[in-house]
Amino acid sequence: MDAILKCCLNGDRSRADHPAVPLTPAELAQSAYDAVVAGAVAVHFHPRDSEGRESLRWADVEPAVTAVRERCPELPLGVSTREEIEPDLPTRLALLGEWDAGPDFASVNWHEDGAEQIARLLLERGIGIEAGLFTPDAARKFLNWRGPVVRLLVEAIPGVSPGTDGIAAAQAVLDVLPTGVELVVHGEGEWAWPVLEWARRLGYGLRAGFEDMLTGPDGERVTDNGQLVGYVRRNR
Numbered sequence: 001m002d003a004i005l006k007c008c009l010n011g012d013r014s015r016a017d018h019p020a021v022p023l024t025p026a027e028l029a030q031s032a033y034d035a036v037v038a039g040a041v042a043v044h045f046h047p048r049d050s051e052g053r054e055s056l057r058w059a060d061v062e063p064a065v066t067a068v069r070e071r072c073p074e075l076p077l078g079v080s081t082r083e084e085i086e087p088d089l090p091t092r093l094a095l096l097g098e099w100d101a102g103p104d105f106a107s108v109n110w111h112e113d114g115a116e117q118i119a120r121l122l123l124e125r126g127i128g129i130e131a132g133l134f135t136p137d138a139a140r141k142f143l144n145w146r147g148p149v150v151r152l153l154v155e156a157i158p159g160v161s162p163g164t165d166g167i168a169a170a171q172a173v174l175d176v177l178p179t180g181v182e183l184v185v186h187g188e189g190e191w192a193w194p195v196l197e198w199a200r201r202l203g204y205g206l207r208a209g210f211e212d213m214l215t216g217p218d219g220e221r222v223t224d225n226g227q228l229v230g231y232v233r234r235n236r
């Protein structure tokens with residue numbers, strides 16, 4: 001089986017970062033479609049409220065999930081639950097508890113307080129788990145988890161993941177993990193393309209999109225998420 005290629009459509013980015021960052025349900029649906037045409041087989045995105053802010057409210061998540069599903073009916077789709085969206089854990093749990101017919105999977109960042117509680121709640125609601133592992137400590141903590149996961153995300157995030165470069169940061173997380181689990185390995189910002197190229201050579205699942213990078217591999221301007229996925233696809 002080919003390693004997965006995902007598109008991370010928007011993350012916490014704004015239009016100030018790039019004018020084509022998709023925010024509304026319609027934009028997310030179009031961007032997901034562009035990514036699929038370019039070769040992505042799954043998407044991850046951060047639903048927004050009417051002001052363009054990241055949101056966990058079902059009233060904001062549902063229209064985004066529905067719009068992407070309608071445009072790309074077979075496409076596995078996931079959303080973020082990161083704690084910066086709603087830092088108060090009880091409130092975050094209450095919001096996630098309202099998710100009904102939710103996304104296929106959601107990312108849970110394992111270094112965040114309450115990660116296991118959030119993962120259990122999502123599983124109860126029929127939503128799969130992508131475990132986001134930014135640090136070796138988070139990976140060690142994850143090894144205590146006994147529940148199912150869709151896949152692990154090894155995420156090299158500058159300023160969060162320890163290491164002088166993205167490859168070293170990702171390798172330090174990989175060193176903690178057992179073999180034989182489905183992995184997507186990716187970086188963010190200046191680490192994104194070096195980590196992707198390295199992960200591609202090693203045969204890991206990959207992810208590209210505006211959440212992780214705003215330009216092509218040589219710093220070239222891009223028009224949309226499809227173009228970012230296309231760079232990865234052509235080099236496989």
Ligand SMILES: C[C@H](N)CC(=O)CC(=O)O
Pocket residue numbers: 011012080081082107109132188211
């Ligand atoms: C927002 C950051 N790009 C990483 C993050 O927090 C992962 C997620 O949940 O999507």
